[in-house]
Amino acid sequence: MTTTGKQLFTTLESDGTLTLEIAESTFPDPTGNQVLVKMEAAPINPSDLAILTGAADFENADYSPGKVVAKMPEPFNSGSKARHGQRLPAGNEGAGTVVATGDAEMAKALMGQRVSCVPGTAFSEYAIADATMCLPLGDHSAEDGASSFVNPMTALGFVENAKMDGQNAILHTVGASNLGQMLNRICQEDGMDLVNIVRKPDQAELLKSQGAKHVVNSSDGDFMDQLKSAIDATGAFYGFDPIGGGKMVDSCFKAMEQVAVKQMTEYSRYGSNQPKRMFIYGRLDVAPTTLTPSYGFGWTLSGWLLFPFLQSAGRETMARMRKRVLDNLTTTFASSYKEKVDLEGMLTKEAILDYRRMATGEKYLVTP
Amino acid sequence: MTTTGKQLFTTLESDGTLTLEIAESTFPDPTGNQVLVKMEAAPINPSDLAILTGAADFENADYSPGKVVAKMPEPFNSGSKARHGQRLPAGNEGAGTVVATGDAEMAKALMGQRVSCVPGTAFSEYAIADATMCLPLGDHSAEDGASSFVNPMTALGFVENAKMDGQNAILHTVGASNLGQMLNRICQEDGMDLVNIVRKPDQAELLKSQGAKHVVNSSDGDFMDQLKSAIDATGAFYGFDPIGGGKMVDSCFKAMEQVAVKQMTEYSRYGSNQPKRMFIYGRLDVAPTTLTPSYGFGWTLSGWLLFPFLQSAGRETMARMRKRVLDNLTTTFASSYKEKVDLEGMLTKEAILDYRRMATGEKYLVTP
Numbered sequence: 239m240t241t242t243g244k245q246l247f248t249t250l251e252s253d254g255t256l257t258l259e260i261a262e263s264t265f266p267d268p269t270g271n272q273v274l275v276k277m278e279a280a281p282i283n284p285s286d287l288a289i290l291t292g293a294a295d296f297e298n299a300d301y302s303p304g305k306v307v308a309k310m311p312e313p314f315n316s317g318s319k320a321r322h323g324q325r326l327p328a329g330n331e332g333a334g335t336v337v338a339t340g341d342a343e344m345a346k347a348l349m350g351q352r353v354s355c356v357p358g359t360a361f362s363e364y365a366i367a368d369a370t371m372c373l374p375l376g377d378h379s380a381e382d383g384a385s386s387f388v389n390p391m392t393a394l395g396f397v398e399n400a401k402m403d404g405q406n407a408i409l410h411t412v413g414a415s416n417l418g419q420m421l422n423r424i425c426q427e428d429g430m431d432l433v434n435i436v437r438k439p440d441q442a443e444l445l446k447s448q449g450a451k452h453v454v455n456s457s458d459g460d461f462m463d464q465l466k467s468a469i470d471a472t473g474a475f476y477g478f479d480p481i482g483g484g485k486m487v488d489s490c491f492k493a494m495e496q497v498a499v500k501q502m503t504e505y506s507r508y509g510s511n512q513p514k515r516m517f518i519y520g521r522l523d524v525a526p527t528t529l530t531p532s533y534g535f536g537w538t539l540s541g542w543l544l545f546p547f548l549q550s551a552g553r554e555t556m557a558r559m560r561k562r563v564l565d566n567l568t569t570t571f572a573s574s575y576k577e578k579v580d581l582e583g584m585l586t587k588e589a590i591l592d593y594r595r596m597a598t599g600e601k602y603l604v605t606p
Numbered sequence: 607m608t609t610t611g612k613q614l615f616t617t618l619e620s621d622g623t624l625t626l627e628i629a630e631s632t633f634p635d636p637t638g639n640q641v642l643v644k645m646e647a648a649p650i651n652p653s654d655l656a657i658l659t660g661a662a663d664f665e666n667a668d669y670s671p672g673k674v675v676a677k678m679p680e681p682f683n684s685g686s687k688a689r690h691g692q693r694l695p696a697g698n699e700g701a702g703t704v705v706a707t708g709d710a711e712m713a714k715a716l717m718g719q720r721v722s723c724v725p726g727t728a729f730s731e732y733a734i735a736d737a738t739m740c741l742p743l744g745d746h747s748a749e750d751g752a753s754s755f756v757n758p759m760t761a762l763g764f765v766e767n768a769k770m771d772g773q774n775a776i777l778h779t780v781g782a783s784n785l786g787q788m789l790n791r792i793c794q795e796d797g798m799d800l801v802n803i804v805r806k807p808d809q810a811e812l813l814k815s816q817g818a819k820h821v822v823n824s825s826d827g828d829f830m831d832q833l834k835s836a837i838d839a840t841g842a843f844y845g846f847d848p849i850g851g852g853k854m855v856d857s858c859f860k861a862m863e864q865v866a867v868k869q870m871t872e873y874s875r876y877g878s879n880q881p882k883r884m885f886i887y888g889r890l891d892v893a894p895t896t897l898t899p900s901y902g903f904g905w906t907l908s909g910w911l912l913f914p915f916l917q918s919a920g921r922e923t924m925a926r927m928r929k930r931v932l933d934n935l936t937t938t939f940a941s942s943y944k945e946k947v948d949l950e951g952m953l954t955k956e957a958i959l960d961y962r963r964m965a966t967g968e969k970y971l972v973t974p
Contacts, residue, residue, distance in 0.1 A: 289875040317900045321873045482899055505689045507657040508911055518903070526896040531850055531889045532685045535911040541903030543876055 241265045241274065241338070243363030244581055244606065245327060248289055252322040254315040256294045260304035260581045265364045271342040273369050275353065278380035280332030280360035281573065282584070282593050282602040283388050284480065284520055290328050291594045292318065293524055296587065304582045306590065314524070329360030329604070333375060333383035337364075345369040352376075354383040361581065363606045373560060378567055384603060385416075385573035388544065390563040392519065393421040393571075395547050396478050397430055398555060403515070407431035409469070409477030411486050412522075413453060414441035416573055416601055422450050423570045431472035435465070435486075456486075465493040470500075475512055478542065480520030487516050487539060488529050495533035509534015517542035522596055576600040609633045609642065609706070611731030612949050612974065613695060616657055620690040622683040624662045628672035628949045633732045639710040643721065643735050646748035648700030648728035649941065650952070650961050650970040651756050652848065652888055658696050659962045660686065661892055664955065672950045674958065682892070697728030697972070701743060701751035705732075713737040720744075722751040729949065731974045741928060746935055752971060753784075753941040756912065758931040760887065761789040761939075763915050764846050765798055766923060771883070775799035777837070777845030779854050780890075781821060782809035784941055784969055790818050791938045799840035803833070803854075824854075833861040838868075843880055846910065848888030855884050855907060856897050863901035877902015885910035890964055944968040 245263040250256050268274045282290070292314055299308035310318070333354040339345040352375045355367035375383040400408050408425065412418050413434025425432040426449050433452045436442050442453045452472060454464035469475070475494050479487050491514055498512035514533065519542040529539070548556050563571050579589055584604055593602040613631040618624050636642045650658070660682055667676035678686070701722040707713040720743045723735035743751040768776050776793065780786050781802025793800040794817050801820045804810050810821045820840060822832035837843070843862045847855050859882055866880035882901065887910040897907070916924050931939050947957055952972055961970040 313898075313900075317898075320867050320870075321875075324873055326873065488894075499688050502688075505692055505694065507689075508913075511914065521899045524899050526856075526898045528894040528896050530681075530685075530894045531892050532681075535887070535909030536914065538906060538908040539897075540906040543903040545876075546879065546904065 240267065241364055245359070245362035245364075246329070246581055246584065247325045248328055249323070249325045250292075250310060250315070250318055250321055252319075254310040254312070256292065256308045256310045258290065258306045258308075258585055260585065263362065263364075265366060268338055268340045268345065268366055270340040271345050271369045272340045272366050273336045273345050273348050273353075273355075273372060274338040275334040275355050275357070275365050275367050275372075276337045277332050277334040277360055277362055277365050277606045278352075279334070279384035280329045280604045280606070281385045281388075281575070282604060283330060283385075284522060284596050285388060286328055286330055286361075287594055287596065288521070289321075289326060291590060296590045296594065299587070301585070301587050304585060306585050327359035327362065329362065329365075330358060331356045331385065331387045332360035332365070332604075333380040333386070334365070336372075339369070342369065348372055348374065352378070352380060352383070354386040356387050361584065361604055361606070363581075373564055375567075381575075381603065382568055382572075386563055386567060386571065389417045389420055389573060390571040391548070391559060392544050393417050393424055394559045394562065395544055395551075396421060397424050397428055398551060398559065399542075399547060400430065400476055402551075403476065405476045407433065407472040407474035407476070409433040409435070409474040409490060411435045411477065411479040411481055411490065413445050413450065414438075415480070417480075419445070419448060420571060422448055427570065431474060433465070433468040433472055433474045433477075462489065462493055465489070466497050469493055469497045476515045478517045478519055480518070481523045482518045482521040483523030483525030483527055485528055487518065487527055490516055491529070491533045491537050495537075506534075509536060511536055513538070516540075519543070573601065575603040578603045578605050580604070581606050608635065609732055613727070613730035613732075614697070614949055614952065615693050616696055617691070617693045618660075618678060618683070618686055618689055620687075622678040622680070624660065624676045624678045626658065626674045626676075626953055628953065631730065631732075633734060636706050636708045636713065636734055638708040639713050639737045640708045640734050641704045641713050641716050641721075641723075641737050641740060642706040643702040643723050643725070643733050643740075644705045645700050645702040645728055645730055645733050645974045646720075647702070647752035648697045648972045648974070649753045649756075649943070650972060651698060651753075652890060652964050653756060654696055654698055655962055655964065656889070657689075657694060659958060664958045664962065667955070669953070669955050672953060674953050695727035695730065697730065697733075698726060699724045699753065699755040700728035700733070700972075701748040701754070702733070704740075707737070710737065716740055716742065720746070720748060720751070722754040724755050729952065729972055729974070731949075741932055743932075743935075749943075749971065750936055750940075754931055754935060754939065757785045757788055757941060758939040759916070759927060760912050761785050761792055762927045762930065763912055763919075764789060765792050765796055766919060766927065767915060768798065768844055770919075771844065773844045775801065775840040775842035775844065777801040777803070777842040777858060779803045779845065779847040779849060779858065781813050781818065782806075783848070785848075787813070787816060788939060790816055795938065799842060801833070801836040801840055801842045801845075830857065830861055833857070834865050837861055837865045844883045846885045846887055848886075849891045850886045850889040851891030851893030851895055853896055855886065855895055858884055859897070859901045859905050863905075874902075877904060879904055881906070884908075887911070941969065943971040946971045946973050948972070949974050
């Protein structure tokens with residue numbers, strides 16, 4: 239007995255043609271530790287957009303009901319060679335009701351329950367998910383639970399990672415984002431100092447009204463001075479950045495180094511001994527990252543992804559993190575949405591051009 | 607009783623005026639664990655050039671005997687704010703004879719001996735050095751021992767660091783450099799696979815004649831294919847780069863990722879799980895480093911410096927490394943020099959324009 243339902247697929251051909259379409263799919267019966275979830279809500283996260291829209295030209299795309307055909311420019315098309323010709327599902331996370339399960343006890347225990355899940359195929363009427371990664375939502379709505387993994391676990395992951403590395407302060411380059419506001423709440427609860435970078439005065443006001451102590455505006459003429467003061471006050475030589483491209487990481491390293499050099503008693507041609515660490519966890523800007531030779535050799539820049547981090551952190555840490563998310567789902571870890579769309583609604587020109595901007599605080603929720 | 611002698615000083619004023627001059631200096635009596643070394647030979651390493659010449663304009667500088675005045679362009683002048691107005695000595699390492707010592711036993715034991723040392727003031731007739739860092743050269747000449755620290759310990763440090771990180775292969779982006787040839791010999795001795803990148807066919811021939819198995823030429827049209835083949839053959843997802851600026855690090859990460867992706871069975875929007883690690887240990891190119899978003903998030907790029915590495919590696923490892931250098935000073939760790947100059951000879955237009963090019967295999971030796 240199989241289940242059928244609508245599902246979103248994204249296909250990039252080697253000539254750069256990107257096709258997004260809603261199609262009828264057949265879902266196999268879950269086996270073992272799998273569950274079949276009737277999806278009720280799934281957020282469009284920045285991490286979904288890489289595969290969904292990428293850098294394709296949606297201004298001049300060909301729109302029809304439930305289908306869009308757009309052109310992927312170079313070098314992004316060649317850069318995506320590994321997916322050429324593959325018809326891929328999308329949607330990292332979501333929430334819905336378990337309607338069938340495999341034989342494993344853990345799976346069977348979830349039957350009939352509303353859960354959040356991380357199937358990687360959440361933009362769909364149904365999704366096969368791993369019971370280990372399902373979180374029973376109790377009385378919470380699917381909307382409340384839809385974003386309970388990616389943003390909450392990422393924000394918590396930053397704080398966990400910082401603690402593991404002996405840090406008492408974190409720098410975050412997009413302070414006012416959904417994730418940034420969450421991080422601001424977590425850091426206050428945990429007594430971790432946080433330097434927030436924002437781009438607009440109203441974002442600064444928003445964060446301050448939420449108790450943020452260190453907010454610097456990158457649009458201000460004295461941005462670097464603001465940033466140095468905040469780093470000096472907190473000791474935040476450890477930061478997370480989802481922009482990736484451009485000069486933001488470079489500016490952070492520069493500011494960190496200038497604060498460290500000011501505390502040195504003797505000049506060193508190699509810069510300060512203060513270790514400076516930045517993580518790029520997204521690519522809001524797909525331009526190259528540029529690093530100038532202006533902060534010596536005591537720096538490290540890494541990519542950061544949630545799943546590898548959780549693997550390295552181990553099962554116990556992950557269980558503790560998930561419990562904390564569930565216990566505070568509508569407070570610390572609450573997400574808000576600008577628009578709700580159904581599967582077809584995801585593929586209108588208006589919607590795509592809006593959500594692909596990834597504007598701060600303007601997230602879309604898909605309700606299949 | 608104090609000693610006097612000639613010494614090189616480099617001073618950068620806030621207006622960008624860089625002055626190099628040979629001046630008479632007074633050297634205090636060594637105390638404690640210090641020794642006073644009458645310097646006989648000191649190499650001009652790339653790591654010395656940062657403070658010696660930087661990016662200053664020596665084509666149009668003002669030359670007089672024992673003195674040069676050049677202009678440091680922006681943004682390099684502002685970037686060197688921390689040294690503005692300071693009259694700094696230079697010369698990381700060298701060799702000479704101990705002519706006075708402090709009271710400590712270790713220092714006294716070196717009296718009269720020829721040693722290599724790391725005073726940071728080696729471009730001088732005399733230098734105060736730390737006995738702990740002095741290596742008695744026995745019958746070796748000062749010329750043999752002059753470069754026994756920076757290059758040998760750096761090349762050995764790469765191999766030690768790679769072993770600590772569980773690697774069986776290393777990638778090096780300037781295979782034919784003095785340090786690169788040394789690394790090639792060490793890796794062969796230790797059974798560590800090495801991927802050498804060179805820029806010219808004769809450099810490739812040179813390395814191959816020295817037993818190198820994997821040499822790829824970045825000037826070839828199929829450079830990226832050569833690089834991928836070599837990474838695939840060796841598993842070198844771990845590399846060292848002294849260029850810093852430009853696209854070399856980016857090319858290495860790209861090649862590593864493409865090799866890793868080829869080994870994957872399923873497409874992942876986040877790239878491969880293969881950790882990719884690069885270290886920048888110099889700045890032969892002071893242009894910004896550019897990193898493109900084409901190798902997922904499983905990468906880490908760090909600055910790498912010898913002294914912090916030695917500190918983290920510990921005393922025992924360092925002692926073992928130094929013994930290995932001394933035991934193989936004229937074989938594995940031999941350096942060669944294109945020219946010998948005295949202190950005044952360092953400051954002629956001809957010499958500066960030549961050694962600041964940092965051409966492969968064309969190192970200068972200063973004999974004060």
